[in-house]
Amino acid sequence: MVITAASTVETVRTKFPRAVIETFEDRDELTLLLKPENLVEVCNSLKKDLPYLETITAVDWPERVPRYDVVYQLLSLESQCYIRLKVQVGQRREQHPEVPTVTGVWPGANWYEREVYDLFGIVFSGHPNLERILMPRDWTTHPLRKDYPLAGFDLPEPHWGGQVPYNVDPGVDSHYYEQTLRTAEGRELNESRTDINPNQEPGTTKGS
Amino acid sequence: MQQQEIEYQYSANSDLDLGEQSNDRMTINMGPQHPSTHGVLRLILTIEGETVIKAVPDIGFLHTGIEKTAEAKTYHQALVLTDRMDYTTPLNNNLAYSLAVEKLLGIEDEINDKIKYVRVILAELQRISSHLVFLGSSALDLGAQSVFLYCFREREVILDIFEYISGVRMMTSYICPGGLQAEVPAGFDAKVRSFLDYFPPYLQEYHDLLTNNPLWLERTKNVCVLTKEDAIAYGTSGPVLRGSGFVWDIRKAFPYSGYEKFDFDIPIGTNGDVYDRYMVRMLEMEESLKIIRQALDGMPSGYYRVDNKKVTPPPKWQITGSMEALIHHFKFFTEGYRPPQGEVFVRTESGKGELAFYIVSDGSAKPYRMHVRGPSFANLQALPRMVEGSFLSDVVAAIGSLDIVLGEVDR
Numbered sequence: 001m002v003i004t005a006a007s008t009v010e011t012v013r014t015k016f017p018r019a020v021i022e023t024f025e026d027r028d029e030l031t032l033l034l035k036p037e038n039l040v041e042v043c044n045s046l047k048k049d050l051p052y053l054e055t056i057t058a059v060d061w062p063e064r065v066p067r068y069d070v071v072y073q074l075l076s077l078e079s080q081c082y083i084r085l086k087v088q089v090g091q092r093r094e095q096h097p098e099v100p101t102v103t104g105v106w107p108g109a110n111w112y113e114r115e116v117y118d119l120f121g122i123v124f125s126g127h128p129n130l131e132r133i134l135m136p137r138d139w140t141t142h143p144l145r146k147d148y149p150l151a152g153f154d155l156p157e158p159h160w161g162g163q164v165p166y167n168v169d170p171g172v173d174s175h176y177y178e179q180t181l182r183t184a185e186g187r188e189l190n191e192s193r194t195d196i197n198p199n200q201e202p203g204t205t206k207g208s
Numbered sequence: 209m210q211q212q213e214i215e216y217q218y219s220a221n222s223d224l225d226l227g228e229q230s231n232d233r234m235t236i237n238m239g240p241q242h243p244s245t246h247g248v249l250r251l252i253l254t255i256e257g258e259t260v261i262k263a264v265p266d267i268g269f270l271h272t273g274i275e276k277t278a279e280a281k282t283y284h285q286a287l288v289l290t291d292r293m294d295y296t297t298p299l300n301n302n303l304a305y306s307l308a309v310e311k312l313l314g315i316e317d318e319i320n321d322k323i324k325y326v327r328v329i330l331a332e333l334q335r336i337s338s339h340l341v342f343l344g345s346s347a348l349d350l351g352a353q354s355v356f357l358y359c360f361r362e363r364e365v366i367l368d369i370f371e372y373i374s375g376v377r378m379m380t381s382y383i384c385p386g387g388l389q390a391e392v393p394a395g396f397d398a399k400v401r402s403f404l405d406y407f408p409p410y411l412q413e414y415h416d417l418l419t420n421n422p423l424w425l426e427r428t429k430n431v432c433v434l435t436k437e438d439a440i441a442y443g444t445s446g447p448v449l450r451g452s453g454f455v456w457d458i459r460k461a462f463p464y465s466g467y468e469k470f471d472f473d474i475p476i477g478t479n480g481d482v483y484d485r486y487m488v489r490m491l492e493m494e495e496s497l498k499i500i501r502q503a504l505d506g507m508p509s510g511y512y513r514v515d516n517k518k519v520t521p522p523p524k525w526q527i528t529g530s531m532e533a534l535i536h537h538f539k540f541f542t543e544g545y546r547p548p549q550g551e552v553f554v555r556t557e558s559g560k561g562e563l564a565f566y567i568v569s570d571g572s573a574k575p576y577r578m579h580v581r582g583p584s585f586a587n588l589q590a591l592p593r594m595v596e597g598s599f600l601s602d603v604v605a606a607i608g609s610l611d612i613v614l615g616e617v618d619r
Binding site: 026027029051052053054055057059060071073077080082084106107108110111119132133134135136143144148150 | 279312440443577581590619
């Protein structure tokens with residue numbers, strides 16, 4: 001069966017009548033506006049026909065409630081059609097709105113969701129490793145939000161240039177460096193590590 | 209299958225369990241200053257002897273905030289930012305961005321065939337130069353130093369063509385929304401044709417150097433295999449996806465800029481190993497030559513910009529003589545043009561894979577949101593899947609075969 005964007009919309013509409021809020025077409029591109037709570041089940045059923053997740057991104061509309069569009073682009077390699085899914089989240093004064101993760105459907109969603117979390121502050125609940133990916137790990141704000149200034153804003157000194165604490169590595173528990181590692185001969189591997197970096201808090205500086 | 213994927217995800221990201229470690233397991237850093245990480249990629253590798261148990265890529269060292277910056281530029285100004293993402297394929301980036309803006313403006317039907325053909329020629333030349341960078345640097349990583357020098361020698365010829373047509377070697381911004389920046393100079397045709405005759409013997413030379421070289425085969429055959437299912441699940445594209453045996457090329461699936469008029473094949477691999485990804489790129493260079501030849505032969509005549517005063521500034525000679533033209537020129541470069549509200553997602557095939565622009569317009573002269581779906585970002589995500597369980601030295605081969613550019617990964 002040949003799948004088109006329109007037939008996909010029909011399938012979703014009949015299968016999940018409550019999930020679809022709206023469908024709209026702009027410049028030959030179909031968009032399905034979904035409820036966030038139904039996102040994962042719709043994606044699961046769409047995966048058979050549209051197995052390729054192109055990207056996940058978000059758009060910030062600060063005046064609007066809900067504030068964020070989270071955008072998913074799906075592609076069918078066999079039928080050569082594509083569709084855009086959207087969910088809208090972010091109530092007034094909600095700092096970190098939540099969207100269910102689709103990493104269970106597409107493992108490739110992992111980094112895209114981390115990017116959206118990093119740059120927009122949208123939390124993907126159930127994500128296996130939701131950490132900052134592009135910005136430094138101790139960054140506290142989300143740059144692609146519209147209320148984030150383009151240039152020139154004051155951070156306290158240790159944050160200049162987004163200084164990352166020396167004992168924090170992605171993928172490695174910070175706890176790891178507190179352990180004493182030994183080689184097969186019993187020599188301590190990291191005996192001098194604490195002298196170099198006494199587990200400093202990012203806000204403090206030693207000596208200077 | 210799906211369950212397996214989820215389990216993999218969790219295991220790859222769970223914290224190190226020190227209790228189960230044997231004594232010779234250790235965590236080492238590769239990069240961000242490692243010569244074979246092609247920029248500033250950092251890999252945190254857990255190795256046991258020579259075997260990689262776990263690989264965690266750490267990216268973001270080259271994050272330049274291009275998507276944020278673009279929101280403060282007019283559509284015409286944001287063009288130059290796109291050159292700087294994937295700096296080995298600037299013209300492909302220009303093309304993708306221009307197509308997206310043109311679709312947003314609704315003027316994609318006004319682009320004449322001459323513009324399309326010149327764009328295709330430039331995009332294919334850029335693809336060859338990108339593949340040459342891949343070939344040279346990945347061969348260099350695996351110890352074949354002379355290939356690197358040869359590849360950069362041929363790339364220089366392509367860059368000379370770009371300099372001839374636009375005045376700039378790399379960051380040309382020559383393809384722009386609404387056409388091309390300047391008229392194609394006389395002699396462009398002859399220059400490209402001489403390249404078409406010049407290049408094939410050298411391509412054969414690379415084949416002679418590497419394709420059947422036992423050392424090269426040893427380092428690349430059955431190394432860091434990415435299966436077809438994984439390649440799709442991780443969203444890889446371009447030569448990585450094709451190397452895994454999937455026939456998929458945006459130029460064929462969603463033809464843009466007149467690609468439907470050209471006759472070319474999509475080379476694919478069978479195993480999805482480093483050698484297949486290398487071979488796909490080698491064959492793609494031949495296909496690119498085929499496309500360029502067809503485009504040169506069928507080159508129609510026409511004006512280099514669309515005849516639409518909204519997106520085309522007046523020619524320079526008018527400005528000195530006409531007040532209206534001067535005002536038009538001034539308005540164009542200070543205020544820019546205002547596409548109608550809406551959003552577009554335009555995908556193209558760059559040298560690395562699927563390069564797509566998602567642009568949202570709110571009706572103002574600046575993009576409300578510009579998201580770039582870069583091929584390197586998705587391809588790099590599949591790296592842990594490839595290297596886990598293989599040797600430490602093969603990590604170098606895998607990174608080389610992915611052909612990532614960190615400027616695009618981090619944007």
